[in-house]
Structures are given as C-alpha cells and as structure tokens.
Amino acid sequence: MSPRTQDQLQQLRETRKQHILEAALKVFAAHGYDGATINMIAKEAGIAKGLMYTYYESKEKLVEELIRFGLKKAASFMQEKPFHHLTTRKAFEESLRHMIDLFLQETDFWRLYTMLALQPNLASKFKKESMAFVEQYLGIYIAYFQKxxxxxxxxxxxxxxxxxxxxxxxxxxxxxxxxxxxxxxxVVKKFA
Amino acid sequence: MSPRTQDQLQQLRETRKQHILEAALKVFAAHGYDGATINMIAKEAGIAKGLMYTYYESKEKLVEELIRFGLKKAASFMQEKPFHHLTTRKAFEESLRHMIDLFLQETDFWRLYTMLALQPNLASKFKKESMAFVEQYLGIYIAYFQKxxxxxxxxxxxxxxxxxxxxxxxxxxxxxxxxxxxxxxxVVKKFA
Amino acid sequence: MSPRTQDQLQQLRETRKQHILEAALKVFAAHGYDGATINMIAKEAGIAKGLMYTYYESKEKLVEELIRFGLKKAASFMQEKPFHHLTTRKAFEESLRHMIDLFLQETDFWRLYTMLALQPNLASKFKKESMAFVEQYLGIYIAYFQKxxxxxxxxxxxxxxxxxxxxxxxxxxxxxxxxxxxxxxxVVKKFA
Amino acid sequence: MSPRTQDQLQQLRETRKQHILEAALKVFAAHGYDGATINMIAKEAGIAKGLMYTYYESKEKLVEELIRFGLKKAASFMQEKPFHHLTTRKAFEESLRHMIDLFLQETDFWRLYTMLALQPNLASKFKKESMAFVEQYLGIYIAYFQKxxxxxxxxxxxxxxxxxxxxxxxxxxxxxxxxxxxxxxxVVKKFA
DNA sequence: TATGAATGAGATTTCATTCAT
DNA sequence: AATGAATGAAATCTCATTCAT
Structure with missing residues (x-):
C-alpha cells in the first residue's frame, strides 16, 4: 500500500508521544523518578521498550518534558476566568476552589512535581518554569490582598x-x- | 591491652550504627531512596560497603530504621515544655517558633520523610508511626483552639x-x- | 504519463542500488562495519531505512556486495594500459603513479577494505576475490622484474x-x- | 578472617587489571572495537560482566588504556640495544629482524592498533602517543641513513x-x- | 515501491548483596 | 569485625530487521 502521508505520521507521533507521557506520569508518580523504570513505563503504555527511545531520547529527557508540559498546562489554567480581577470574598473562595479542583484532577502530576522539587539535582532541571508559575499565582493573590x-x-x-x-x-x-x-x-473566613 | 568488655563492644556498635544512620540520612536526603546507593552511604560514613550489612540487613531496613528513629525523636520533641498547656497567644507563637526551629535543625530528615511519604509503596512502611506523630501534634493544637x-x-x-x-x-x-x-x-495574627 | 517500461524500472533500480552502495561506502569507511548503522547509511543515501532492505537483504550482504564491487572495479583498472608490458624504468614509474592515483580516488573503499581484511571473521567473506586481485597485480610486477x-x-x-x-x-x-x-x-630509484 | 592488607589488594587489583587487559586485547583484535562486546571480554577473562567495571570504567576507557599500554611497551622496546648506534649493514639487518620479532610477538596488539588507526573517530584517542612512537623509530633510521x-x-x-x-x-x-x-x-640488499 | 513506526534481542552499565580473606 | 572484590539481576539504551500503511 502507499505509505502514510507526512500528516498521518505527524498525527501518529503526536498521539503516541502524548500516550507515552500519560503512562510515564502514572509510573513516575507511583515510584518516583529513580524508582520508575523505562520497562514499567513501556508496559503501562503497551509498547515495546525500544520504542520509547524513538519518542524520547532518554529517561531524563522524558521527565523534563513531562514537567515542562504539566507546568505549561498549569500556567494556562491560571489564566482562566476564576482568577481574573479577584475582588469579592466570593470570587476569592471560588478561585481557591477552582485551584484545588485543578490540582485534584492532576494529582499524579503534582505528586511527581513535588517529589522532584525536593531533590535538588532533579529540581534544577525545571527551576525556571517552576518559578515563573509560582510568581504568576502569587501575583494574583498579592493583587487581591492589596485591593x-x-x-x-x-x-x-x-x-x-x-x-x-x-x-x-x-x-x-x-x-x-x-x-x-x-x-x-x-481559609475563606481568615483571608477573604 | 585487655580486650574490650562486652559492654564496651556493645557501646561501640551503637555509636557506629548511629554514625551510619547519619551518613545514610545525608545521602538519602540528597538523592532520594532509589537514587541513593549503598556505596555512597558507605563512603559518606567512611566505612567499607560490606560492613554496612553487619549493621543493617538491607537498604530497605536501613531507611525504615532511619524514619522510625527520626519520628521517635520528633515525637519526643513534642513532649517538651513549649508544647505544654498552650493557652496564651504568646505561648502559641513560641510553640510555633520552637517547632520550626526543630524542623530547621533536621531538614535532611524532613526532606527524606516528605519524599517517602509521597511514594505510596514506601510510605506504607511507616504509616503507623507517622499517623501517631500527626495525631500528637494535632492534639496539642486542637486543645489550644478549644481553650x-x-x-x-x-x-x-x-x-x-x-x-x-x-x-x-x-x-x-x-x-x-x-x-x-x-x-x-x-499566622500568629490570624490564629492566636 | 505512461507507466515506465520494465526496462526503465530495472534501470532505476540499478541506479538506486549504486547510490546506496556509495552511501554505504562512505559510512562504513568512517565508522567501520560494526560501528556503522543502517540508519546512518539510509540517511546518507537519502532514503527510508526500510527501503534499504528491498535492495540489500541485510547489512552483511551489503558490505559483501560493496567489497566485491570495489575489488572487481580495481581488478579492471589493473587491465588498463599503464600496466601492459612493463619494460622500461619510465613505464614502471608510470604504472606506480597510476596505481597510487587510483587508490587516492577510492580511499573510502580501501579504508574499508583494509579494516575488514584485518578482521578474520569478516575477511573470510571475500578472501577469494581478494587473493585474485593480489595475484593479478603481483603477476604484473613479477613479469617486470623478470624482464x-x-x-x-x-x-x-x-x-x-x-x-x-x-x-x-x-x-x-x-x-x-x-x-x-x-x-x-x-622507490623508482631502488626498483626500476 | 582478617581482611586482606592494602598491599595484597593492590597486588590483586594489578593482576586482575592485567588479566582483563590481555583478554580484552584478544577479543578486540579478533572482532574490532565495535564488534567486541564486554560480555565476550568478561567471558574470555573468566569473570562476571559487572566486575569489568570495577577495573575499567567503560569500554572506551578500556581500549584507550590498552593502546596506551601497548604503545608504551613498544616505545620501550625501541630503546633496546639492537637499535643503538646503527652503523653497519649487519646491525641494520639485526635491528630490522628484531623489530619484526617484536611485532610477531604482539600481533594482537598491532592488529587492534591498525584497525583503530584506520577509524578517525577512534584514532584521535591516542594520536599523541602514536606520533611519538613513529617519530622515535623514524629518528633511528634517519640517523642510520645519514651515517x-x-x-x-x-x-x-x-x-x-x-x-x-x-x-x-x-x-x-x-x-x-x-x-x-x-x-x-x-630490503637489506636495497637499503643497507 | 516507499515510509518510518515498531519489535525484540542484545549491548553497555549499575548496584544491592554476598563472599573470600 | 572489616575489607572491597565479585556476582548477577536488572536498568538504560541501541539497532538490525520487520511490518502496517
């Protein structure tokens, strides 16, 4: 048959990468960076061990991408409505609940993030992205308390x-x- | 020289065990449980790799002991004066500062503890001790807030x-x- | 467009095979047989990895063909004028210089050939052709020295x-x- | 029993290292750098694969040491009597024969050396030592021909x-x- | 025919644990 | 008790070859 088009391949790659990322997140969250093995991740993703390396050049790069991706997603969450122009007590509470919901939807990511953050040699890999995120959300609440x-x-x-x-x-x-x-x-009682 | 008495030997053994524990804490805190190696710990302790095993039968038992020991120490801290009969705002603040000081003196332990707590398969090893500790200190503050x-x-x-x-x-x-x-x-302003 | 004739297809195939051979030579010469990968060769040839296998059934067969082809080419060079009926000192020198030129034009091939010749398990693949070539050119000079x-x-x-x-x-x-x-x-001074 | 003394251990290490070097030489010479595997070498040396790494930190370092060691040995051969003050035809012939004998006693080394020299990326590892050796032996014969x-x-x-x-x-x-x-x-007829 | 994703065997390397001394 | 060499299982990674499209 004719080979897949450039587009189909691109699509396939993207889907697979995402799929691997999800499997990796699950395994890393459960076992930590050093405790997780490529084997576990490949099995979780349902693919051959070797294929991992067509998508991510190393375990290290995989985790980096994972964190970068998760933080980017989190940062974009912080751009959403519930965090705009907090003024009222009610809006404050809503923002808080929204934030916690987001966290609860991504506990695996935050578990991994927390583990890595505690290990200086691993944390250094994504210090910049991490600080940017913290500043973003602190900024929102500083503005609120100023108001x-x-x-x-x-x-x-x-x-x-x-x-x-x-x-x-x-x-x-x-x-x-x-x-x-x-x-x-x-919290609302004490802060809002 | 006369041979050491049974007692002296026992004493020596205890000191050594303590020494290894300290070295292990340092290394585990820096690299995580899976990232740390017995070799690193032995080097940090200044002893031969093989000797480790006459003191602790495995890497796993070593962390377990480490955590158990640290939590016991922390629990005994909570028995100290600054935590008795909190009533005044001042006592509350003191207890808080005391607690933070204790933490700052043992950051390696708390770093390791936190890492392990996040990894379900490892956390299960010391869940009981951990919960006991939490209940102890929660109890102190529940009593305070009741008063x-x-x-x-x-x-x-x-x-x-x-x-x-x-x-x-x-x-x-x-x-x-x-x-x-x-x-x-x-915190004091909002809680005391 | 009309479909290509059987002949044209055959032609295309030959050209392609030749192209792959050249790419393979470059890569094998640079990295050795075991150090070279099919991927490198495919990239050098500008074709997909999988396509390699419709032209050469394995990496092993590919080198074999490469060497066979190169030796055949070299043998046919030895049939050229400068090597006929060497008698004079001048003709001897010319033949020598001609030979060296040929070598310099195909250093990649000779580099690979030399590498393989040194590895008994690989050399055995083309021992016959190799010996034939050596005998051919030795023959020419034996004749010269006899004269x-x-x-x-x-x-x-x-x-x-x-x-x-x-x-x-x-x-x-x-x-x-x-x-x-x-x-x-x-050399000329001492031999011619 | 009491542990081995520092001296005994040093001795043991030296012997083992040498033993591994010999096994490695044999395997590398037979299969080339990329064709040889750590497994083959370990088997040839009669030890466990993992033990290789207590003595040489990587396959790469192992060859490097191998070549460095061999060239040093060869360089010291060139300091021997047969190469001193070549003047007579007889001494020249003797030096030549001596040299060839030395080569014949170490064919494995020279086979490996030759293979590596042909692969630019590998040759660069020991270019300096290699050039020093060549200059040393060229110097001896330049002096002879001057005389x-x-x-x-x-x-x-x-x-x-x-x-x-x-x-x-x-x-x-x-x-x-x-x-x-x-x-x-x-050769003697033409050069001496 | 052509593509590159996918496989799986095997390569290099690491490391908890055991062992000879 | 003490040493670090030795083991072997398992981890990370590579690559010739096959396969779905």
Whole structure:
C-alpha cells in the first residue's frame, strides 16, 4: 500500500508521544523518578521498550518534558476566568476552589512535581518554569490582598501560597481523611 | 591491652550504627531512596560497603530504621515544655517558633520523610508511626483552639497543620527566599 | 504519463542500488562495519531505512556486495594500459603513479577494505576475490622484474607489493604529512 | 578472617587489571572495537560482566588504556640495544629482524592498533602517543641513513617505515604465505 | 515501491548483596 | 569485625530487521 502521508505520521507521533507521557506520569508518580523504570513505563503504555527511545531520547529527557508540559498546562489554567480581577470574598473562595479542583484532577502530576522539587539535582532541571508559575499565582493573590487593603499583602499572599502547598501535600498523602471543605471554609473566613 | 568488655563492644556498635544512620540520612536526603546507593552511604560514613550489612540487613531496613528513629525523636520533641498547656497567644507563637526551629535543625530528615511519604509503596512502611506523630501534634493544637473558644477547633487545628506542612515544604524548596518571620507573624495574627 | 517500461524500472533500480552502495561506502569507511548503522547509511543515501532492505537483504550482504564491487572495479583498472608490458624504468614509474592515483580516488573503499581484511571473521567473506586481485597485480610486477633480470623477481615483486600496502596504509592514516613524491622517487630509484 | 592488607589488594587489583587487559586485547583484535562486546571480554577473562567495571570504567576507557599500554611497551622496546648506534649493514639487518620479532610477538596488539588507526573517530584517542612512537623509530633510521651518506636520508627512512607498515599489514593478513625471509634479505640488499 | 513506526534481542552499565580473606 | 572484590539481576539504551500503511 502507499505509505502514510507526512500528516498521518505527524498525527501518529503526536498521539503516541502524548500516550507515552500519560503512562510515564502514572509510573513516575507511583515510584518516583529513580524508582520508575523505562520497562514499567513501556508496559503501562503497551509498547515495546525500544520504542520509547524513538519518542524520547532518554529517561531524563522524558521527565523534563513531562514537567515542562504539566507546568505549561498549569500556567494556562491560571489564566482562566476564576482568577481574573479577584475582588469579592466570593470570587476569592471560588478561585481557591477552582485551584484545588485543578490540582485534584492532576494529582499524579503534582505528586511527581513535588517529589522532584525536593531533590535538588532533579529540581534544577525545571527551576525556571517552576518559578515563573509560582510568581504568576502569587501575583494574583498579592493583587487581591492589596485591593482588600491588607497591611502586608505580600506576607498574606505568601501564607496563602504556603497553605496551598500544604493542602496539596496533605491531599497527596491522605486525601480520604482530610476535611477539605471545613478547611477551605476556615481559609475563606481568615483571608477573604 | 585487655580486650574490650562486652559492654564496651556493645557501646561501640551503637555509636557506629548511629554514625551510619547519619551518613545514610545525608545521602538519602540528597538523592532520594532509589537514587541513593549503598556505596555512597558507605563512603559518606567512611566505612567499607560490606560492613554496612553487619549493621543493617538491607537498604530497605536501613531507611525504615532511619524514619522510625527520626519520628521517635520528633515525637519526643513534642513532649517538651513549649508544647505544654498552650493557652496564651504568646505561648502559641513560641510553640510555633520552637517547632520550626526543630524542623530547621533536621531538614535532611524532613526532606527524606516528605519524599517517602509521597511514594505510596514506601510510605506504607511507616504509616503507623507517622499517623501517631500527626495525631500528637494535632492534639496539642486542637486543645489550644478549644481553650480559645474556637467555633471549629478541629478545622482550625487542621488548617494550622496544613500550614506547618506547607511551611516545611516551602523551606525545603527555597529556604533563602522565604520571608519566614513575616509569615509567622501573619499566622500568629490570624490564629492566636 | 505512461507507466515506465520494465526496462526503465530495472534501470532505476540499478541506479538506486549504486547510490546506496556509495552511501554505504562512505559510512562504513568512517565508522567501520560494526560501528556503522543502517540508519546512518539510509540517511546518507537519502532514503527510508526500510527501503534499504528491498535492495540489500541485510547489512552483511551489503558490505559483501560493496567489497566485491570495489575489488572487481580495481581488478579492471589493473587491465588498463599503464600496466601492459612493463619494460622500461619510465613505464614502471608510470604504472606506480597510476596505481597510487587510483587508490587516492577510492580511499573510502580501501579504508574499508583494509579494516575488514584485518578482521578474520569478516575477511573470510571475500578472501577469494581478494587473493585474485593480489595475484593479478603481483603477476604484473613479477613479469617486470623478470624482464629486468632480477635475481629474485618474486621477492622483489613481493617487496614492492608490501611497499604499496604500506603506502596505502600511511596515506590513509596521515595523507597530509606524507612526502609521497619523494618516496615514489626513492622507490623508482631502488626498483626500476 | 582478617581482611586482606592494602598491599595484597593492590597486588590483586594489578593482576586482575592485567588479566582483563590481555583478554580484552584478544577479543578486540579478533572482532574490532565495535564488534567486541564486554560480555565476550568478561567471558574470555573468566569473570562476571559487572566486575569489568570495577577495573575499567567503560569500554572506551578500556581500549584507550590498552593502546596506551601497548604503545608504551613498544616505545620501550625501541630503546633496546639492537637499535643503538646503527652503523653497519649487519646491525641494520639485526635491528630490522628484531623489530619484526617484536611485532610477531604482539600481533594482537598491532592488529587492534591498525584497525583503530584506520577509524578517525577512534584514532584521535591516542594520536599523541602514536606520533611519538613513529617519530622515535623514524629518528633511528634517519640517523642510520645519514651515517651511510644517503642523498635523502629522510625519504629513505620514510620508505623504510612504509615497508615496515606494509610488512606488518601483510603479516597480519596472511602470515603463512608470506616469504618473510626473502623479503627481509631484499630490503637489506636495497637499503643497507 | 516507499515510509518510518515498531519489535525484540542484545549491548553497555549499575548496584544491592554476598563472599573470600 | 572489616575489607572491597565479585556476582548477577536488572536498568538504560541501541539497532538490525520487520511490518502496517
């Protein structure tokens, strides 16, 4: 038969790459960067080990791409409506809940991200992207606290950021036991 | 020279075990459980690889002991004065600062602990000890918030716990840039 | 357009085979038989990896053909004028220079040939053709030395052959530094 | 029992390294750098694959050491008596025969050396050592031809060098058929 | 015929653990 | 008890060859 067109191949590659990325995320999140093996990922993706290397040149590059991709996605989430022009208490609460939802939809990514961030030699790979993301979301809340005439908007935003980090961590560790709704209400009460 | 007594030998053995534990902590914290090698640890401890195995029967048992030991130490810290009978705002702030100091003195341990906690297959090894510790310190703050007539002492303590987790995380990631003092003040303002 | 005739197709196929052979020669010469990959050769030839296999059934067969082809070409060179009826000193020198020119025009082939010849398991593939070629050119010089009344035409031809092998080797290793002309003059002085 | 002394270990290591080097030489000579595998070498040396890496950090480093070691040995051969103060025809012949003997005792090394020299990317690894060796032995014969009042000692030495290279090559390819003695006599007749 | 994705065997390398001394 | 050499399973990665299109 005739060979696939350039377009079909491009399509195929893109789909496969995405598929591998998803499998890799699952495995890395479960076992950590060093604990995960290419074999596990290939099996999870349902492909031969060797094929991994037609798509990603090494385990290292794979994880880098994974993180870069996830952070880009997260950054674009932060551009969404619920984070625009926060002024009211209600909008604040909504933004918070929206953020947590997003996190809950991507726990695998955030688990991996957190693990890597804790290992200096691995974290350095995506420090820049990571800082950009943090600044973006801190900026949003600093602006909010300024509008609310907080005496120290910077510190208040920082604390909120720390709470979000803590929430992320707690929800990764023991999601079932965590009284998420009560805590959110408490946060809103104290911050909004 | 007379041969060492049984006791002296036992003593020596204990010291050595402790020494290995410290070396292991340093290496595990830097490279993660899977990324660390027995060789690295032996070198860090200044002993031969093979000798490791007369003290700890495997890499796995070594981390387990490490975590168990660290959590026990942390639990005993929580028994110290600054955490007794918190009533005043001042005592609350002191307890908080004391806690953070303890953390800052043992960042390697908490870094490792955090990494492991995020990896379900590894976390299961010390779930019990871990939960006991969390309950202990949550208990202290629940009691505090009850005394302060909080409407929801449980949620407030939980949020405080989350803040402490977030602080721990943020200080592990970027200690230099974190405005710790400002944030503590903000916490005290909002909670005490 | 009318479909190509059987003949045209055959023609095309031959041209393509030749093209692949040239690409393969370049790559094999640069990296050796085991160091070269089918991928490299396909890229050099500007065709898809898979297509290689419709022309040559395996990497092994490809080198074999390559060597066979090159030796045949070399053998036919030896049939050319400059090698007929060597009698005079001048004709001897000319034949030598002609030979070296031929070599210099095909250094890639001779580099590969030399590499393979040194590896017994690979050399065996083309031993016959190789010996035929050597005998052909030795014959020419044995005849020459006989005409010149050498006391040991065989040994003298053999030595000349060895010189040619040495020249080939030296010119492959460090062509720029080699004082080729001075050495040829010296050979002529000593042999012609 | 008590552990081995520093000395015993050093001894053991040295012996093993040498043993591996010999096995590696054999395998590399037979299959070429890329054709040889660590597995083959380990088997030839009678040790486990993994142990190779306690002695040589990579396949690449192993060949490098092999070549460096062999060239050093060859260079020190060139310091021996038969090459001192060549003046007489007899001494010249002796030096030649001595040289060829040395080559014949180390054909594996020279086979490997020749193969590597032909592959530019591999040859670069030991260019310096290689050039030093060539200069050393060329120097000896330039001096000889100067003493013999040759009109062009440099070219004559160069030609002799080329002959030696050619001899080496021919003896590697087909030692059994080569009329070595006749050719040596012919060389002596023409050069001494 | 032509493409390059896909396979799978095997290459290089690593490392927890054992062993001889 | 102490050493580090040795093992062997398994990890990362490569590549000749096949296959679906």
């Amino acid at each position: 609310r005439k907080s005496k120290d908007p910077m510190a208040e935003a920082m604390l909120l950021g720390t709470i979000i980090d803590g929430l992320m961590f707690d929800l990764l560790i023991a999601p079932a036991e965590y009284p998420l709704d009560d805590v959110i209400k408490m | 302060r007539k909080s409407k929801d002492p449980m949620a407030e303590a939980m949020l405080l716990g989350t803040i402490i987790d977030g602080l721990m995380f943020d200080l592990l990631i970027a200690p230099a840039e974190y405005p710790l003092d400002d944030v503590i003040k903000m | 010149r009344k050498s006391k040991d035409p065989m040994a003298e031809a053999m030595l000349l052959g060895t010189i040619i092998d040495g020249l080939m080797f030296d010119l492959l290793i460090a062509p720029a530094e080699y004082p080729l002309d001075d050495v040829i003059k010296m | 013999r009042k040759s009109k062009d000692p440099m070219a004559e030495a160069m030609l002799l060098g080329t002959i030696i290279d050619g001899l080496m090559f021919d003896l590697l390819i087909a030692p059994a058929e080569y009329p070595l003695d006749d050719v040596i006599k012919m």
